Amino acid sequence: MALHGRAFVAWRLSGADEVRHTGRRLLLSACVTAPPVAVPLAVAVPSLLDHVAPPATLNVLSLMVLPFTPILIGAQVWVWRTFGPTGSTGAAARIPSFF
Template sequence: MEILWFGILAVLLAGYFALEGFDIGVGLLLPFTAERDRAVGAIAPFVLANEVWLVAVVGVLFGAFPSLEGEVLSGLYPVVVGLLVSWILRDAGLWFRRRLDGARWRSFWTAAVALGSLGLALSWGGVIAGITGAPALLGVVYGVVVAVLFAFHGWTFLAWRLPEEAAAQGASRTGRALAGSAAVACLPIVVPLAALAPEVVGRAAPSATLTVLSLIVLPVVPLLAGAQIWVWRAFRRGAVPTFF
């Protein structure tokens, strides 16, 4: 049962990096993008659905790995706070940048999206480095690596989501290329998690607790997976929404 829940945690974390990674990557690229409204509109249908993966990760940590959750929240408190603040800043930028007209208003919230996205990438580097016991400086370096990989993933996503504009720039990408960049974006979390697998499994909750969680959570998984698939099938191509 412990191995099953470790697998669930690994899938959720990898899913978050693969899906939310392109949202963060587009945010990082936003100051360098000519068609910023269309770039933000390209990720608009996916942002909330992708963030659900992080909420699910936190839920699994609380329920299945409580000691590990305590270590992350208490031992890495400044980094976790930075991650949450960056998350709020990025989302506030996405929601507010089109609420009013005006170049200054939109530029301010565009900068908020970019700074929040950078903060998310750097914070994740700090969290991963802290969990693995690496020095804080290495966490900054790792955060830069995460930011670069997310930016690459975001660039690939835009080239796939906006094929007409990408083709005009000679950068059109296929769904296979997007899947490849998603796999690359997963590496910063998958590699350390694989190395720490025995330690994480050893910190799982008692078997009785995991059994109860399985009975409660696992029946809901097909619904969540179905909703995610529906979002991708509904918005994978076509008109770009403007509610961001």
């Protein structure tokens, strides 16, 4: 994960001439770092599926989450517009935006 994080930071902080090369490095690092996580997860999926909640519980939880989803989306939009690259002022303007 450190390899992928390093490639991501290099991609975000590079100049316009380096974007193509660092983008390829970012893709390569993602392909290298994904299998060590994906393979054990794929092996564990059958045992994980035996321990999921019953469908009735998942239905109740989904009904409880639905009213909060628009609030969370609105909060995310507000944060992005307030602290994003175009709307930032003051101390927040000095923090580099990686997303």
